[in-house]
Amino acid sequence: MSDLERSSVAKESRRSTPGRPWTPQEEPRQDALGRYLGAVAAAASARSAEYSEATPGTAKPEPPQAESARGSSEGEPAVLRVRDVMQVPAVAVPGDLQFVDVAHTLAREQVSAVPVVDADDHVIGVVSESDLLAKAAVMAEPRRHGAVGRLWQHRLYEKSHGDTAATLMTFPPVTVHPADRVADAAWTAAHARLKRLPVTDYHGRLVGVVTRRDLLRALIRDDAEIRAEVESLVGQHLLDPRAVEITVENGVVTMTGTLDKAVVAELFASVRGIDDVVGVVDDTEAV
Known part of the structure; x- marks a missing residue:
């Protein structure tokens, strides 16, 4: 099956999937999500391979060394690190901040969670809207009857009696390091089901x-960036790059024009x- 046929089948299957009505914006969103999940899966696979190769008693690997945005050496692809995409400075709250002030901080900063830090800026936990909601729910309805109610009260007991960020937070925190690969951080976020990760x-x-x-x-470059890289490759393979027209839509590259058959396969x-690049459509004529 060609790349074009695979792309068409995938699009048709998504349209036929039961659920909310299909919209023009849904197809690009689904394609982007698929490419994102592919990168996360690749990172998970790499992690599994690293763990399977490790032997008991081996030393912990050294943290990755700093690299330039152009890669560790000429000719190697750049590896995106968390430091390249993280937001600084990060909003945080001290452990002794009161419940109401934590809620105000989340509302003011328009975020769903913030790290909780000690006096030396060490991250000791994360307090989220869910943590505050548990507190507010118990405050609104402190007593529930029956087995379900007792279980609900038991699970929320700690949250309901906390008044500060340190007593309401979730811990230990899930964090990443600035030198971690973006794909690994994405795997961590997906595995932990978190929207925000402290660095x-x-x-x-x-x-x-x-x-x-x-x-x-x-993780997902836009079509303009992909097209620029394709044009660069075409320039390396052809004496006259204008002989080929390139379009990119949702990661699918379409090439039209006339090509020397000696370079078609390699190009x-x-x-x-x-x-x-999720697919390549060959509309060229080999001569």
Whole structure:
């Protein structure tokens, strides 16, 4: 099955899936989500391979060294790190901040969660809207009857009696390091089902925050960036790059024009190897 046929089948299957009505914006959203999940799956696979190769008693690997945005050496692809996409400075609250003030902070900053830090900026937990909601729910209805009510009260007991960020927060916190790969951070966020991850140094001090949206944007390049890379490849393979017209839509590259048949196979293999290219449509004529 060709790339075009696979793309058409995938689109048709998504349209036929029961659920909310299909909209013009849904197809690009689904394509972006698929590409994001592909990157997360690749990161998870790499993690599994690393763990399977490790042997008992081996030393913990050294943290990744700093690299330039152009890669560790000429010719190597750049590896996006958390430091390249994280937000600084990060909003945080002290452990002794009162419940009402934590709620005001979330509302003012328009975020769903914030790290809780100690006097030395070490991240000790994360307090979220869910944590505050548990507190507010018990305040509004302190007593529930029956087995379900007793279970509900038992689970929320700690939350209901907390008045500060430190007593309401969820801990231990799930954090990432600035030198972590973006794909690994995306895997962590997906695995923990978190929208925001505190970024800490190797001493556990807060240095920034990264969101799922930041990771999504970093992992999935837009069509204009993909097209620029394809044009660069075409320029390397053809004496006259204008002989080929290139369009990119939702990661699918379409190439039309006239090509020397001696370079067709190598050129299309190179285009398929570009990150975030989900398919290549060959509308060229080989001569």
